[in-house]
Amino acid sequence: MKRIFSGVQPSGNPTIGNYLGAFKQFVELQHDADSAIYCVVDLHAITVPQDPAKLRKRSREIAQIYLACGVDPSKASIFIQSHVKEHAELGWLLQCMTYMGEANRMTQYKDKSEGKANVNVGLFTYPVLMAADILLYDATHVPVGDDQKQHIELTRDIAERFNNRFGETFVIPEPQIQEFGARIMALDEPTKKMSKSAENEGSRIALLEDPAVFKKKIMRAVTDTENEIRFDEENKPGVSNLLTLYSLYADESVESLVNRYQGQGYGTLKKDLVEVMTDKMGAIQKRFRELDDQTELDRILKQGADQAREIAEKTVNRVKDAMGFVRI
């Protein structure tokens, strides 16, 4: 049985990186799998400070974006993580199965805590809660961007350790990472990944952003002084990032784009890229506006949480039985 699980944090406005690395895959995979479960991981979002009103608004918005991108609630369950309390419960049980050294090696923790005076414990244990999210549903495949690969490896290690110690309990999940487009880079610093919570707004393009706003960002995107259109991620990260975006949005190979733009300046490439993106993003934005019915959205979220809870309760009982907890 192929079961997909993935989630997105309501920690900012989702970017085109989140779309190309995650949402887009979610839609394709829901047709391909026996079941698919997509979560709005609000418990993860509070590992960094969140404004309560914004968190509430964004949690619903992420669900609405799932739908606008094409996730079909008759094929996939969509729900909010905090609505299924088993995530927190299994998270704790798995914390007691994870070594400090393992958690310490997580590069996302290092990046997000770097230079910060007060980092909360939740940011450190975040990958263990993510392991719980995945293992609760016996997920076989987890579609994510490249930045989450290390967390999936940790999930597999924890699950294998648990199975070895307590007997077969968890399904060992596989990361599902695209070969191309799994790491969209920041526009201002193309050696870093684009992030929805990065400080500089100019570094990212929000999925729901107005074309006039993202046009300026693309036109200002950092490139290099060569003025030669060539795909070379190491030496020309800015131009390579623009070519990646163009290729994914226009569904045209990088090779064909490089040939087509030979001898032309970066300005032309950028201008044409804006056009292609305006078209594709416009369709999602239109759909997002059409779906703005909060009662219907809440119905879908409740249905999704009920479906998720049914599986999650069984898993937690199985885990607690294996570990030796009393059941009455």
Ligand code: AQP
């Ligand atoms: N730049 C990216 N390129 C491709 N995929 C990406 N993803 C994130 N950034 C890129 C993928 O999007 C999914 C949702 O991510 P998340 O919300 O769980 O958190 P994240 O990975 O930490 O993404 P952000 O945008 O950087 O959020 P913040 O700023 O809150 O930390 C994941 O599958 C991720 O791989």
